[in-house]
Amino acid sequence: MIRPLRGLIYLAAAALLLSGCGVSVTPEVIQDLRSELTLTARARPSATPSGPTRTPTATSTPYIRPTDAEALDLDQPIARIGDQTLTLGQFRARVRYERFAALDEARRIVEIVGLEAINFTAAGENLAADRIAAIFNTLANSRAFGYQIYDVMLREAVIRAEFKARNLSVPQEDIDGYWIRRFNLQLAPDPRAAMAEELPRYLEQAVRYSGMREQDILAVAESFAMATILQPIIGRERAAQPAALSFRVKRLIAASEAEAQAAKAALEAGEPFRAVACRFSIDPAVRGQGGALGWRSRATLPRGLPDPNAILSAESGSITAPQQSPLGWHTFKVGAKRRDADGEQLADLAMIVVASATLAEEIAARARQGEDFAALACQYSLDSATAGNGGDYGWQDVTALPPEWARFLAANTENGLYGPLRTAAGHELLLVEERRFSVPNPQELERAVEAAFSAWQAQRLAVDLTPLSDAWQAAIPTDPLPRQVAPFLSEEAFGLPTPQTSAP
Structure with missing residues (x-):
């Protein structure tokens, strides 16, 4: 049951959690607020959207992932980056996982803030509503979302190769921190213990919805942690220092x-x-x-x-x-x-x-x-x-x-x-x-580092990437849908278009 949560103190705490739940370094997925890239460019949340429905919509329990068409060769290589090969099956499973992860984030936001606090009528003033709208805006264009995931997977491969070449290691606390933020547990009495209790449940669901293996889902968090470690190293090596004069x-x-x-x-x-x-x-x-x-x-x-x-x-x-x-x-x-x-x-x-x-x-x-x-x-x-x-x-x-x-x-x-x-x-x-x-401010330096890190990834892909097939472009999954992840989520309830499920 979702309980509306009241009180300025709690809402302030929820805002703190939500502000830290997004991923800031590649691989980032749900962070596209540029509505012109989505189907919702012409269908922004309506003036009076209902938001999460208080009458749960029908959903299968447990969720059953659609069977891939027999014509699809899931073992078909679609790209090679150095000595790493990406297959069609891995790509489709990752798209489904990221769709699930995004919708699961929307579900957690609603459960943290409460139904009554989700207000789409004041854009920029309601952090929870803005974040949920960004998620729906991104998922509404399944094709663009699939292209984004493809790019994320390629960049992850570059990051893993560089991390190995530099003989670096990922501290466990960095990976724990990823999951603590993912589950909005920053304010829990013992965040690490709460994360350890929540992670198995999340992995069980994520495997069911996506078809990814547990170790591959855990590798997503590890890749993120690698990126957060590499970005300042490579960014400072390659970023031009802002001019002082x-x-x-x-x-x-x-x-x-x-x-x-x-x-x-x-x-x-x-x-x-x-x-x-x-x-x-x-x-x-x-x-x-x-x-x-x-x-x-x-x-x-x-x-x-x-x-x-x-x-x-x-x-x-x-x-x-x-x-x-x-x-x-x-x-x-x-x-x-x-x-x-x-x-x-x-x-x-x-x-x-x-x-x-x-x-x-x-x-x-x-x-x-x-x-x-x-x-x-x-x-x-x-x-x-x-x-x-x-x-x-x-x-x-x-x-x-x-x-x-x-x-x-x-x-x-x-x-x-x-x-x-x-x-x-x-x-x-x-x-x-x-x-x-002029003394460069920290934000300018940070932007320079981010830009240099992104440019480095693009340069590495230009050298190391060998595209093997474009079959993935016609095989982008559009499942799971919102109502299949949480019964109080549906496209119509947010005044957004329902994405059409395309043939695999």
């Missing part, structure tokens, strides 16, 4: 030495950097889209314009009179026009936004006289989404700049205008406006 710069890339010198002369004569960059730079980021908005209807014009019909009814090739919105003064260039399937007027538009009516009128007049609208947008428009950066790159560390500039700035400690300097991109000028020292 950064610069606020403006950058101009000219096509030739002569144009770079002409641009430098204009800057030294006092012309604004943006105007010079828009005239001389070949850097695509400088001009952006030249103010281009693409095809727009009345509904998709910038909001707050007093007379949108005047824009859509203007002739192709014309420059509209400036109009004011809360964002500033808008001047449009009208390109081609057409009507959509519903007969609504569409126009291909470009736009310049400035702060004053006087400047807007001047720009409109210059555009009507034949000046390039994209160049005017680059020089004047405040809409960074369409007008580019005008050469203003803001704060950059040396790793974001070409190596020629990194070496140059290391030898020159003064701010100012430098160049032309030949780089792979062209003939460059660099205006250094400020420089500062």
Whole structure:
């Protein structure tokens, strides 16, 4: 029986447990909060989902795993990583295990927090509901889930091989810690004793649902512990140290030495950097889209314009009179026009936004006289989404700049205008406006280590992986379903689509 648990103290403790129950290092599975990757991208939890049902749904007791089709060769090798071979049967069993493990986590969350505490109506405010939604979102797309498990298994093989090559060992307390977190036993009076009591029950269920052997399920925990040990070792060996010195710069890339010198002369004569960059730079980021908005209807014009019909009814090739919105003064260039399937007027538009009516009128007049609208947008428009950066790159560390500039700035400690300097991109000028020292925070260092560890795995797979068959792609299991793991879990109860069971 599930008992609703009340009290702020208990809920705070539950939140602590839930925040630590996810796995943070490969192999990680249920951590995909990017809903666009799942079937639930178009079916997020409804405004009033019922959550876990208080009337248990029918389920087999005990659960009987579906029989694999005779046409499937479960011994067929599908990949080789070094001296390790992955078979179709191992892959299918692992997918079923991870589906079971995810749904078992959802079951435990409900039992810890209580039915009444599961609230989907306040996204980001209810940790338990968010975690359960993430689980369902991930499992809803069985194909994407299968691809994820395949990748996890390959990375585990790389990790095991590296661990063996380095002659490392896994402390038992690390493996115990994995299971303590898996079972949400961090606050138990004796977590290790509680884990030792719970693990046999869990393994018995996991074997029944997945078809994996006990030792293979235990190896999943061991692989996770290996990853947690290897990540800081390999990450620090390979991660680039965050730069301590950064610069606020403006950058101009000219096509030739002569144009770079002409641009430098204009800057030294006092012309604004943006105007010079828009005239001389070949850097695509400088001009952006030249103010281009693409095809727009009345509904998709910038909001707050007093007379949108005047824009859509203007002739192709014309420059509209400036109009004011809360964002500033808008001047449009009208390109081609057409009507959509519903007969609504569409126009291909470009736009310049400035702060004053006087400047807007001047720009409109210059555009009507034949000046390039994209160049005017680059020089004047405040809409960074369409007008580019005008050469203003803001704060950059040396790793974001070409190596020629990194070496140059290391030898020159003064701010100012430098160049032309030949780089792979062209003939460059660099205006250094400020420089500062920054101490990397722990989160930056941790992200650098994680990225380096992930890149190392990808590099190893590129060398060591030999794909042997793609039969696994058409043989991704979609069982067990939620109601088969816990009778109070069902797709419909959470306002999520029921995944269709595909043929094996």
